[in-house]
Amino acid sequence: MQSNTFRISKWVNHSFIQRTLIAFSLLILGNPAFTQQKFEREVRIRERDVPESALQYIASLKFDTNIRWFKEYGKDRVSFEAKTRYRGENYSIEFSENGTFEDMEIEISAEDIPSGVNQRIQDFLYSEFGRYAIEKVQLQLSGNKELIRDQFRYRSDLLGVEVHYEIVISTRLEGSFVMFEFLFSETGRYVSRARIVEKSTDNIIY
């Protein structure tokens, strides 16, 4: 209660311009429609164009499937990504521009998320949007790359590995369908969101 009183008194002491700016910021940031936009461009590349350290790491995972390499151009960064389908699961392993391991993503279904975590995530999404549909879920592993490799090869526990869930949802905002990519922590805590910019499909519809 004391802290609330303190916050209110601070609020009252702000100038009109400051209050307006803060109120505007809260309004904007609190609006689920206002988020960072996810807009990436990726280009298929040959193995010879991939940094050596990234190639070595992928080789150590001993996939016996075809690996497709992509160079991904984000808003302010470039990365490399290896994609494959192994034992019925889609894998995506991302590296920085110089070949440093960043994360491994494995496509899973929402039911594969531990039930308590899944419930927390769904409660959050429900509180934000009410009705929504889950389009895609990925288990994201980052941190110690050797531990992640061992987890992958021996299916060992995820101890010492940073776990996140990347979830793409579709929902309706102001009468229009939109998609968001959310990132949740291992415990189901909200981390970030980005609105997905949809690409035109007119040429295969008309």
Added chain:
Amino acid sequence: MGRSWLFLLLFVLVSVNLHARPNPQWGILPSVNINKRLPKDWSVNFKAESRQIIYRDSFRFTYSLTDVSLIAATRIRLRTTIGGGYLARISENGIRHRAIQQISISRNYPSFRLSHRISMDQSFGMQNPAEFRLRYRLSSEIPLQGQSLDPGEFFLKFSNEYLNAFQENDYDLEVRTAAYLGYALSPAGKLELGLDHRANSFISGYARHRFWIGLNYFYTLKD
């Protein structure tokens, strides 16, 4: 490897067809397609498409007709769109009117996109009997440089369509197969060049084959 097989299959199919049919008709089919997105997931699509015949028994350039259409559509699910509109077929004989209703469902896969379209149309006018058609088309867009299409990238587009046409007591089936090479000029603009093969009349008689060299321009106007 998969794409190479697809090209080979297409080449074989086109080659076999070319040898199998006598005197197919050839023409060019340029089109302009403008899409305008509206609030609350509505959109309108304007299309103008012109037909010029360049070969029918002999080489001779002949203007055939122009189609102008306007379709209003709305999304009922994330990737499901329903729409309806009007098409005017303008030729030297006059104007034939067509009402169109359609539903399209698209899906994104890791390396390509697919779209199913079911549509109905009813054509009237120019003293011809009314014609009713029920159509199904499967289209795919395959980016050549990444997993999804970005500006400055090439793509392939394949489509296969089946048109059931009813006119008085007659029924005909037309099968259309098209392959295009496209280029994304910008996030809003795409250009496609390719071949569109259409075969009909093969149920009741001698098959009629037409090949159209298609040049399509698509542009989406900003919200």
